[in-house]
Structure formats: C-alpha cells, structure tokens
Amino acid sequence: MSKINRAKSLSVAGLVGLGMVCAAGSSAVAQEKVDMTEFVTADQIVAPPAEPTYEPMLSLNAGAALTQNKDVVGAIDGVSTLFSLGISGGLLYSNGNHTWKNSLTVDESWARTPALEQFVKNNDQFEIESLYNYFVLDWFGPFARLSLNTAIFDTEIVTAEPVVYDITRLDGSVDTQTATSLKLGDSLEPLSLNQSIGLFAEPIRSKPLTWKLRIGAGARETFAEGVLAVNDDADTANVVEVIELDNVYQAGLEAFTGAEGRFDGGRFTYAVGGTALMPFLNNDDQDRTAVDLLRWGLKADVTVAVTEWMGLNYGLKILNDPQLLDAVQIQNNLLLTFKYTFIEPDSKDLTPSEKAAELRKEADEAETKAKELREQAIEEDKKAEELKAARRAKLSALNKKAVQDAEAERDAMAAEAAAAKEEAAKEKAEAEKAKEEAAKAKADAEKKEAALAEAKAEEEKAKAEEAKKKAEEAEKAAAEAKEKVEGAAGESAENTAVEGESAPASE
Numbered sequence: 001m002s003k004i005n006r007a008k009s010l011s012v013a014g015l016v017g018l019g020m021v022c023a024a025g026s027s028a029v030a031q032e033k034v035d036m037t038e039f040v041t042a043d044q045i046v047a048p049p050a051e052p053t054y055e056p057m058l059s060l061n062a063g064a065a066l067t068q069n070k071d072v073v074g075a076i077d078g079v080s081t082l083f084s085l086g087i088s089g090g091l092l093y094s095n096g097n098h099t100w101k102n103s104l105t106v107d108e109s110w111a112r113t114p115a116l117e118q119f120v121k122n123n124d125q126f127e128i129e130s131l132y133n134y135f136v137l138d139w140f141g142p143f144a145r146l147s148l149n150t151a152i153f154d155t156e157i158v159t160a161e162p163v164v165y166d167i168t169r170l171d172g173s174v175d176t177q178t179a180t181s182l183k184l185g186d187s188l189e190p191l192s193l194n195q196s197i198g199l200f201a202e203p204i205r206s207k208p209l210t211w212k213l214r215i216g217a218g219a220r221e222t223f224a225e226g227v228l229a230v231n232d233d234a235d236t237a238n239v240v241e242v243i244e245l246d247n248v249y250q251a252g253l254e255a256f257t258g259a260e261g262r263f264d265g266g267r268f269t270y271a272v273g274g275t276a277l278m279p280f281l282n283n284d285d286q287d288r289t290a291v292d293l294l295r296w297g298l299k300a301d302v303t304v305a306v307t308e309w310m311g312l313n314y315g316l317k318i319l320n321d322p323q324l325l326d327a328v329q330i331q332n333n334l335l336l337t338f339k340y341t342f343i344e345p346d347s348k349d350l351t352p353s354e355k356a357a358e359l360r361k362e363a364d365e366a367e368t369k370a371k372e373l374r375e376q377a378i379e380e381d382k383k384a385e386e387l388k389a390a391r392r393a394k395l396s397a398l399n400k401k402a403v404q405d406a407e408a409e410r411d412a413m414a415a416e417a418a419a420a421k422e423e424a425a426k427e428k429a430e431a432e433k434a435k436e437e438a439a440k441a442k443a444d445a446e447k448k449e450a451a452l453a454e455a456k457a458e459e460e461k462a463k464a465e466e467a468k469k470k471a472e473e474a475e476k477a478a479a480e481a482k483e484k485v486e487g488a489a490g491e492s493a494e495n496t497a498v499e500g501e502s503a504p505a506s507e
Contacts, residue, residue, distance in 0.1 A: 052095035059341040061086035063109075078114025082122070084335060085109070097141070099133040108152070109335075120158045123333065124151040139202045143214075150191040155184045157230070167228065167242045182228070182242070190224035190245065196254055208261045218254025218277050220295075222324055223247050229325050248324050250279035252290060272300045284323050293323045312336050 063084040087106040092099070109122040129147040136142070157163075158181045165182055167175040198216010205211075224245040231243050258273025276296040284293055297319040305311045315333040 053093070055092040055094075056090070056343050057092075057341075058089040058343040059087075059339055061088065061337045061339050063335055063337045065336075079112075080114065081112045081119075083110050083119075084123070084337070086337065097135045099135070101129075101131045101133075103127075103129045105129075106152070116158060116160050118158065121153055121155065124153055124155065126150050126152045133200070139205065141200065143196075143198065143200050143216075145194070145196040147194045148191070149194070150188045151185065152187060154187055155189075157182045157184060164239045165242050166239050167244065169244045170225075170246055184229070184242075185224075185227040190222055190227050192220060192222045195219045198254070206261070208263060210260050212256070212258050212260075212273075214254075214256035216254060217251070219249075219251035220277065221247070221249050224324065231325065231327055243325070245324060246285075247283070248321075249283045250277060250281065250293070250295065250323065252280040252282075253278045267305045269303045269305075270301065272298075274298050279323070282323060288322070295319075295321050295323070309339050310336070311339065 061084075063082070065082040066079065085106075085108045087104065090101065090103040092101050094100075105125065105127045107123055107125040110119040111122045112119045127147065127149045129145070131143065131145045133143045134141045160180070162178050162180050163182075165177045165179070167177065169175060196214075196216060196218045198214060198218075201213045203211055203213065225247045227245045228242050229245055231241050233239075233241050254275070254277045256273060256275040258271065260269075260271040262269040274297065276294060278290050279293050279295065280290045282290070282293055297317070299318075300314075300316040302314045303311055304313075313333070313335050315331075315335075317329075317331045319329040321329070
C-alpha cells in the first residue's frame with residue numbers, strides 16, 4: 001500500500017465510530033470533483049400556483065465528530081476530529097405557468113487524525129443554480145437551466161510522510177516532486193458552468209415514486225487549466241501519478257432520467273438519477289469522437305430523518321468525463337448533520353421534492369376541480385338552457401293561452417257586442433215598433449179623438465143643426481108668431497084704426 005493510501009485509510013479510521021465517513025481520501029478526490037451536469041433534479045419541478053409568489057429559504061447544516069483512542073487494537077492512539085458546515089438557500093418565484101427557482105449550496109468539511117496532525121479539507125463545494133420552467137401542462141413543458149460549481153478554498157494533498165509525485169504537464173513533460181504536501185488547485189478552481197435547455201416530462205408521479213425524463217441541448221465549460229488531478233497507477237507503489245488539467249468546452253445533446261420518492265411520512269427520502277452529454281462540439285486536442293467523449297454521471301441521495309433537526313445522509317456520485325480526466329470519478333459521503341433553519345419556506349414541513357409533488361397534486365386537484373366546475377357549469381348551462389327552453393315553452397304556452405284567452409275574450413266581447421247590438425237592434429226595433437204603435441196609437445187616438453171630435457162635432461153640428469133647426473123652427477115659429485103677431489097686430493091695427501078713428505091707438 002502506498003504512503004498516500006495509508007494516510008487516506010488512517011484519516012478515515014478514527015471517524016467510523018460515529019458513523020460519519022466522509023469520502024475516504026477525499027482530500028485527493030476533492031480536486032477531481034467536477035460538477036455532474038444534471039438536467040433537472042426532482043425538487044426543480046414545481047407546479048405553478050394561481051397567484052405570483054416569492055418563497056425564500058435559508059438553512060445552516062453543521063456536523064462534528066470527535067474520537068479518542070488509547071491502546072485500542074486496530075486504531076492509532078490520539079484524537080480524530082471532523083467538522084462539517086453546509087449552507088442551503090434559495091428563492092422560488094412562481095407566477096401562472098412560470099416558475100423560476102434559484103438555489104445556493106455550500107458544503108465544507110475538514111478532518112484531523114492522529115496520523116496527520118493538521119486539519120485537511122475533506123469536502124469543498126460551492127454551487128449556484130438558476131432554473132426556469134414553463135408548464136404547458138401540469139406534467140410537461142420546456143425549461144432552461146444555468147449552474148456554477150467550484151471550490152471555495154485551495155485544494156492540496158497532505159501526507160504524514162513525503163511522497164513522490166510524477167506530474168505530467170500539458171506539454172507532455174513530467175515533473176517529479178517529493179513532498180508532504182502538494183497543491184492541486186487555487187481557490188475557485190476548477191470552475192464549471194453548465195447550461196441546459198429542452199423539455200421535461202413526468203410520466204409517473206406519486207409520493208413513493210416519481211419518474212422524470214429530460215432531453216434537450218446542453219453545454220458545459222470547465223475552467224481547469226493548471227489544476228492538478230491525481231491519476232494514480234496501482235502498479236507504481238512508490239510513486240503517485242498526477243496530471244495537469246486543461247479547460248474543457250462541450251456542447252451537444254443532453255438527456256436525464258431519474259426517480260425520487262419518500263416513505264414513512266417523509267422520514268425516508270431517496271433520489272437517484274443518471275445524465276449523459278453527447279458533446280458534438282468540443283475542444284478536445286486528441287480529436288476523439290463524440291462517442292469517445294461521452295460524459296455521463298450517476299447520482300444517488302438517501303436521507304433518514306432522525307429528528308426534525310438531525311438527519312443521516314448518504315450520497316454517491318459517479319462521473320465519467322474523458323475529456324477532463326481519463327478516469328471514473330467516484331465520491332461517497334455518509335454524514336450526520338444538525339440543521340438550523342433561519343428562513344423557512346411556506347411549506348416547511350415538506351421537502352422540496354414533496355412540496356413539488358404536493359403543489360403538483362394541488363394543481364391536479366385544482367385542474368380536476370376546475371374540470372368538475374366546467375362540467376358543472378356545462379351542466380348548469382344545459383339546465384339553464386332547458387329551463388330557458390321550458391320558460392320559453394311556458395311563456396309561449398302562456399302567450400298562446402293569453403292569445404287564446406284574448407281571442408276568446410275578444411270573441412266573447414264581440415258576441416256580447418253582437419248580442420248587445422242585436423239586443424239594441426231588437427230594442428230599437430221594439431222601440432220603433434213601440435214608436436210605430438205609439439204613433440199608430442197616437443194616430444188611432446188622434447183618429448179616435450178626431451172621430452170623437454168629429455162625432456162630437458157632428459153631434460154639435462147635429463145639435464147646431466137641431467138648434468138651427470130649432471132656431472129656424474123658432475124663427476119660423478117666431479116668424480109665424482111674428483106673422484101671427486104682425487097679423488094680429490095688423491088685424492089689431494085695423495081694428496084700432498077702425499077704433500082709432502074713434503080714439504087714439506094704444507101702444
């Protein structure tokens with residue numbers, strides 16, 4: 001076993017007691033860690049709410065381990081110490097079909113063992129990501145993603161005893177150094193940028209299992225010129241091979257598939273996924289094909305929540321990036337962390353993945369409810385149309401009845417008017433008849449009166465005639481009497497005259 005490998009083993013041995021294994025020999029692997037291009041992770045798919053929302057989140061993760069050995073078989077006497085620190089932050093903006101997620105992840109750890117009496121960086125990761133999703137459907141749509149991944153602190157290999165390093169430079173030359181420490185990279189080296197754009201879909205969605213598919217165009221830029229990476233040859237026990245890296249630029253077709261879920265009320269969560277980038281465009285100086293430069297990676301995360309503020313997390317990352325390093329990079333992490341949240345998201349009791357599922361479920365329920373409401377509205381519209389038709393029919397019937405009633409009333413009024421007219425005519429006829437009868441009666445009366453008058457006149461005439469006759473008779477009688485008188489007077493006169501001759505006549 002080489003000296004560096006022995007140092008790796010010793011640095012881990014003191015940490016196993018608390019179950020906190022942090023990437024055996026990760027001081028040598030940290031500089032090899034290059035951001036695995038992930039198309040879209042599970043917690044990046046968040047169904048959009050109906051109203052615009054801003055949701056910030058910020059939490060601090062910390063862990064510590066302390067092991068002291070004295071006369072323990074299989075262990076070195078002394079104190080082993082591990083410190084870890086992590087920061088998780090984010091800002092989620094949602095508006096209608098638009099979702100924009102921004103996240104920050106910082107993971108740092110340092111370890112000290114009896115075999116190496118100084119703290120050495122175990123893990124160093126700084127990542128910023130920005131993701132935009134547009135939901136054409138509640139399970140499908142386009143996305144765009146940007147990310148930055150780098151190390152915050154310098155990276156170096158530290159060993160308890162001097163080690164021989166053969167450093168192969170970019171120009172092909174080999175530089176041999178013997179030292180207890182070898183600087184692999186400065187702060188912010190290497191730095192990787194990743195861009196992805198394409199379509200996402202989720203054929204299966206449930207709490208135990210959510211299956212994701214992503215496909216589209218991807219690009220990555222890794223600025224690693226001058227950074228050293230360990231590429232040890234097992235056949236050379238006394239020498240550690242190191243190569244100098246160069247900048248890498250790639251673009252091509254990118255795909256991702258993965259699954260995630262949770263059990264036991266969210267205490268156990270998992271996420272696994274694989275990604276691949278076929279770099280049709282690249283700056284490879286060896287003129288290798290896109291198939292030869294195929295960049296693929298696997299990732300798995302398992303978390304068991306011991307309490308609300310403490311959890312056990314295991315992470316596995318496997319990356320094959322032939323253009324950057326001709327070796328498969330493997331990183332394991334088992335960490336017990338203590339978490340304190342400064343800014344809690346609205347759904348603090350849910351993990352990002354479960355929250356996404358819950359929001360998608362709410363969106364599905366809202367869509368189902370909207371569908372039911374639409375169907376109900378259609379049914380209500382149908383009922384309203386039927387009611388309107390019934391009302392129209394009823395109104396038509398009422399109108400028809402009203403028309404019929406009006407016509408009947410009109411006919412009745414007309415009949416009544418006709419009857420009244422007939423009655424009036426009859427009354428008029430009767431009046432005329434009565435008038436005629438009255439006239440006739442009047443005429444008869446007048447005639448009768450005339451007849452009576454005439455009869456009376458005749459009677460009067462007869463009386464007059466009689467009176468006249470009587471008068472005539474009286475006159476005749478008078479005349480006769482007169483004559484008689486005159487005769488008598490004449491006779492008397494003669495007598496008187498006879499006598500008068502002797503005496504005056506007496507009047």
